Amino acid sequence: KPGENPQIKPELTKAHLAATKGSVITRFPPEPNGYLHIGHAKAINVNFGYAKTHGGICNLRYDDTNPEAEEQEYVDSILETIRWLGFEPHGVFYSSDYFHQLFDLAVKLTEKGLAYVCHCNGAEIKAQRGGDERGPRYACKHRDRPVAESLAEFQKMKEGRYASGEAILRMKMDIHSDNNMMWDTVAYRILYASHHRTGTEWCIYPTYDFTHCLCDSFENITHSLCTSEFFMSRESYYWLCDAVEVYKPVQWEYGRLNVTKTLLSKRKLLELRDNGFVRALDDPRLFTLPALRRRGVPALAINAFVRELGVSTSDAVIDVVRLDNHIRDCLGEIAPRIMAATHPLRVVLENLLEDHFEEVKLSFKPNDESFGTYTVPFTRVLYIDSSDFREVDSADYYRLAPNKSVGLQGVSRAITCTKVVRNADGSIAELVCRYDADSAHAKPKTFIQWVADCPKLGSPVRLDEIRVYNPLFKHDNPKDSSEVPGGWLSDVDPDSLVVVKGAVAEVGLWDWIKSYAATEAGRKELDKHNVENIRFQFKRIGYFALDKDTVLTAADIENAQFGSAKLIMNRIVTLKEDPKK
Ligand code: ATP
Numbered sequence: 001k002p003g004e005n006p007q008i009k010p011e012l013t014k015a016h017l018a019a020t021k022g023s024v025i026t027r028f029p030p031e032p033n034g035y036l037h038i039g040h041a042k043a044i045n046v047n048f049g050y051a052k053t054h055g056g057i058c059n060l061r062y063d064d065t066n067p068e069a070e071e072q073e074y075v076d077s078i079l080e081t082i083r084w085l086g087f088e089p090h091g092v093f094y095s096s097d098y099f100h101q102l103f104d105l106a107v108k109l110t111e112k113g114l115a116y117v118c119h120c121n122g123a124e125i126k127a128q129r130g131g132d133e134r135g136p137r138y139a140c141k142h143r144d145r146p147v148a149e150s151l152a153e154f155q156k157m158k159e160g161r162y163a164s165g166e167a168i169l170r171m172k173m174d175i176h177s178d179n180n181m182m183w184d185t186v187a188y189r190i191l192y193a194s195h196h197r198t199g200t201e202w203c204i205y206p207t208y209d210f211t212h213c214l215c216d217s218f219e220n221i222t223h224s225l226c227t228s229e230f231f232m233s234r235e236s237y238y239w240l241c242d243a244v245e246v247y248k249p250v251q252w253e254y255g256r257l258n259v260t261k262t263l264l265s266k267r268k269l270l271e272l273r274d275n276g277f278v279r280a281l282d283d284p285r286l287f288t289l290p291a292l293r294r295r296g297v298p299a300l301a302i303n304a305f306v307r308e309l310g311v312s313t314s315d316a317v318i319d320v321v322r323l324d325n326h327i328r329d330c331l332g333e334i335a336p337r338i339m340a341a342t343h344p345l346r347v348v349l350e351n352l353l354e355d356h357f358e359e360v361k362l363s364f365k366p367n368d369e370s371f372g373t374y375t376v377p378f379t380r381v382l383y384i385d386s387s388d389f390r391e392v393d394s395a396d397y398y399r400l401a402p403n404k405s406v407g408l409q410g411v412s413r414a415i416t417c418t419k420v421v422r423n424a425d426g427s428i429a430e431l432v433c434r435y436d437a438d439s440a441h442a443k444p445k446t447f448i449q450w451v452a453d454c455p456k457l458g459s460p461v462r463l464d465e466i467r468v469y470n471p472l473f474k475h476d477n478p479k480d481s482s483e484v485p486g487g488w489l490s491d492v493d494p495d496s497l498v499v500v501k502g503a504v505a506e507v508g509l510w511d512w513i514k515s516y517a518a519t520e521a522g523r524k525e526l527d528k529h530n531v532e533n534i535r536f537q538f539k540r541i542g543y544f545a546l547d548k549d550t551v552l553t554a555a556d557i558e559n560a561q562f563g564s565a566k567l568i569m570n571r572i573v574t575l576k577e578d579p580k581k
């Protein structure tokens with residue numbers, strides 16, 4: 001059996017079972033000091049998943065005992081993110097719900113002679129613990145002060161009669177233990193900070209080590225699942241539950257998840273933002289869950305990714321490519337296909353009449369009728385992507401070049417470039433091509449995407465901005481200082497964001513948005529301006545989603561007022577893995 005089987009007093013077990021009726025109860029315990037990240041997606045799947053597998057329940061508990069770092073914005077974002085991932089907490093609790101209970105147990109612990117008020121400073125405590133040289137450990141002079149004195153001092157701490165740092169409550173554990181978590185860990189410290197829920201009611205706050213196990217116990221958590229850095233805390237977790245005589249959940253550890261080419265620590269994310277390397281904590285280059293969501297990554301892909309990794313006990317740095325592959329698999333199923341040109345090149349079909357007009361019926365997802373169809377104009381002037389044209393031909397090149405043909409998707413005919421028209425500066429203004437309507441030529445090897453120039457039908461749809469993302473860091477592990485001489489911030493890739501202006505797309509883009517807005521769920525999301533679910537596969541290019549900077553309302557769509565829309569798109573992922581990386 002993994003984990004230990006702590007010995008628990010029979011009456012505590014009885015009360016615990018009466019409360020749980022024997023079912024599994026887990027909790028996801030984030031601190032509301034930042035957005036959740038991809039690592040938390042693992043923690044969420046582990047906790048909710050374990051409970052679900054065993055027919056139990058999982059709570060959300062905000063671990064809010066550090067008032068200086070915690071904010072309501074993060075509280076709100078965390079619950080929204082958990083729901084976005086597809087989980088609903090059975091109950092929502094806060095460590096601060098228990099501040100009074102925790103205080104009472106701290107008093108009880110002190111009364112039992114198992115805690116004392118200490119006035120040592122950080123350096124003194126470090127020296128007591130053997131210092132950097134791991135020398136001999138010794139007790140501080142306050143350790144054996146009378147119980148009544150500690151109780152009185154603890155009251156003084158609570159009443160605000162000490163400045164921050166002048167007194168702490170320490171647990172009287174075992175300073176000679178091999179486990180440093182047993183070296184009289186701090187239980188309470190003084191902080192004159194306003195708490196996001198309890199305001200200025202308290203000036204002493206319990207530490208994580210004091211709070212976590214007791215809150216687990218109050219909530220009758222059966223399995224306290226946590227990451228492996230808490231392995232050494234298991235002993236102190238059990239020690240405290242036993243010392244204050246409360247029910248003792250089982251603690252099991254699992255490995256932290258990290259992803260290559262990114263960093264997850266909240267402090268580092270703030271540094272990136274404050275130094276202007278990213279725009280915000282939900283900048284789509286980051287791996288916070290709000291960032292991944294904003295980028296257009298489906299929650300399903302994230303869950304599939306973390307589930308595939310399983311619940312190993314070792315920490316793992318997983319190649320970001322594996323997440324990308326899950327995203328592709330998922331988007332391949334759900335994203336409609338349309339044609340777009342990120343760098344449009346104008347093409348004039350010389351053998352078509354000025355007012356030539358055909359309607360071409362296209363399917364949002366070939367071989368899947370449920371996605372529906374749309375029609376686009378086919379006219380004398382159209383746009384292709386400039387990457388599909390080359391002036392210098394070669395034998396292994398199958399797209400457009402002077403006197404060379406290429407197929408057009410959806411019309412299954414070829415065009416042949418007959419002339420390159422130049423601007424005064426020598427750059428290419430447009431291509432003149434012949435449209436091989438009779439298909440007399442051999443079947444083209446490649447079919448490229450195109451967008452008609454037909455303003456009266458709203459074609460092309462102009463994309464104000466496409467944001468193309470590359471990994472934020474150049475190295476797999478940007479933290480590794482041996483790899484990065486100038487420190488991790490110097491490892492940021494200046495080309496991690498490339499903004500492309502002037503891209504064009506087919507009118508099918510509007511058809512899809514209209515059909516999305518016509519559903520009840522879609523309309524609701526649009527009313528909240530959650531536009532990231534509007535995703536496309538731009539054929540032969542990649543997967544894209546609307547960014548929240550897009551200017552577009554559900555009413556605009558209803559009234560077909562696309563003129564006022566400003567479309568900003570994020571590239572979620574390319575179609576294929578880049579072989580160079
Ligand atoms: P960070 O400093 O990265 O924010 P944290 O552990 O301080 O991490 P918490 O808000 O306390 O963040 O985390 C809530 C829960 O999620 C904890 O149980 C924690 O162990 C778990 N968790 C945090 N980061 C990861 C990770 N990278 N992989 C798996 N679980 C994680």
Ligand code: MG
Pocket residue numbers: 031
């Ligand atoms: Mg934490």
Ligand code: MG
Pocket residue numbers: 031266
């Ligand atoms: Mg943290």
